[in-house]
Amino acid sequence: GENVEQHPSTLSVQEGDSAVIKCTYSDSASNYFPWYKQELGKRPQLIIDIRSNVGEKKDQRIAVTLNKTAKHFSLHITETQPEDSAVYFCAALTNFGNEKLTFGTGTRLTIIP
Amino acid sequence: SAVISQKPSRDICQRGTSLTIQCQVDSQVTMMFWYRQQPGQSLTLIATANQGSEATYESGFVIDKFPISRPNLTFSTLTVSNMSPEDSSIYLCSVGLSAGELFFGEGSRLTVL
Numbered sequence: 730g731e732n733v734e735q736h737p738s739t740l741s742v743q744e745g746d747s748a749v750i751k752c753t754y755s756d757s758a759s760n761y762f763p764w765y766k767q768e769l770g771k772r773p774q775l776i777i778d779i780r781s782n783v784g785e786k787k788d789q790r791i792a793v794t795l796n797k798t799a800k801h802f803s804l805h806i807t808e809t810q811p812e813d814s815a816v817y818f819c820a821a822l823t824n825f826g827n828e829k830l831t832f833g834t835g836t837r838l839t840i841i842p
Numbered sequence: 843s844a845v846i847s848q849k850p851s852r853d854i855c856q857r858g859t860s861l862t863i864q865c866q867v868d869s870q871v872t873m874m875f876w877y878r879q880q881p882g883q884s885l886t887l888i889a890t891a892n893q894g895s896e897a898t899y900e901s902g903f904v905i906d907k908f909p910i911s912r913p914n915l916t917f918s919t920l921t922v923s924n925m926s927p928e929d930s931s932i933y934l935c936s937v938g939l940s941a942g943e944l945f946f947g948e949g950s951r952l953t954v955l
Contacts, residue, residue: 761942772934772946773885818884822942829875830944832885 731756731823735833743841748809750836752819753801761822762795762802763830768815777804806838814840844869848935848947855925855954862921863950865935870915873938876908879949880931888933891918925954 732755742748754762763778779786779793779802786793790809795802806813819833845868855861865874874891889897889910897910912918922929935947 763942763944772948775943775945778943820944829887829890830942831887834884 731759731821731831733819733821733831733833735819735836737836738834739837741839741841742809744809744811746809748806748838750804750817751801752833754821756823757800759821759823763820764793764804765818766815767818773818809840811840811842814838843945844871844937844939846935846937846945846947848950850950851948852951855952857926857954859925860921860923861952862919863933865918865947867916867937871937871939874912874918875936876910876920877934877936878931879934922952927954930954
């Protein structure tokens with residue numbers, strides 16, 4: 730089955746700086762890669778996603794890049810703010826048609842004021 | 843997105859008992875899933891709740907321990923049977939709305955004493 734690795738497990742950045750979280754996947758047939766943000770005690774929330782026919786996608790301060798050849802994708806957050814502090818999970822869609830997501834292990838991002 | 847209501851939001855249970863978690867969605871959805879999130883960990887898929895047929899369980903999860911019902915396209919239940927402290931976790935209902943996009947309920951935090 731699909732295996733998703735995520736790095737780093739923890740990340741601290743100064744407010745205003747950029748943060749980058751990286752994931753790799755194993756199944757070359759995976760074609761959908763979402764990112765979720767989970768604040769303490771809250772549900773995971775979809776913040777951005779990318780499909781395999783696209784190399785990059787932006788939404789205001791967040792962006793995701795995908796390298797299908799290398800089987801890795803990354804989340805970029807620019808101009809970080811304290812409210813960006815959370816745990817971020819990447820995921821990859823396997824078994825297309827069964828809509829089953831495999832999640833990475835998560836990155837705890839802390840923004841230092 | 844969809845409005846996903848889960849209950850109970852939290853419960854404290856005694857070893858050996860069973861608890862049923864309910865998930866209600868405000869619209870008809872084909873794909874419903876149950877995930878487990880152990881403290882400080884990522885999300886692990888327990889099973890896909892199939893409407894009108896038996897759930898599809900992931901490796902390591904069995905129907906006798908986690909029976910699931912899906913009587914219609916807006917409702918599902920997950921039962922955690924014969925609980926032990928190792929079952930202490932957050933259980934999350936989720937729905938898939940279009941190719942891969944997954945939305946979560948608020949979760950049910952279960953503590954087993």
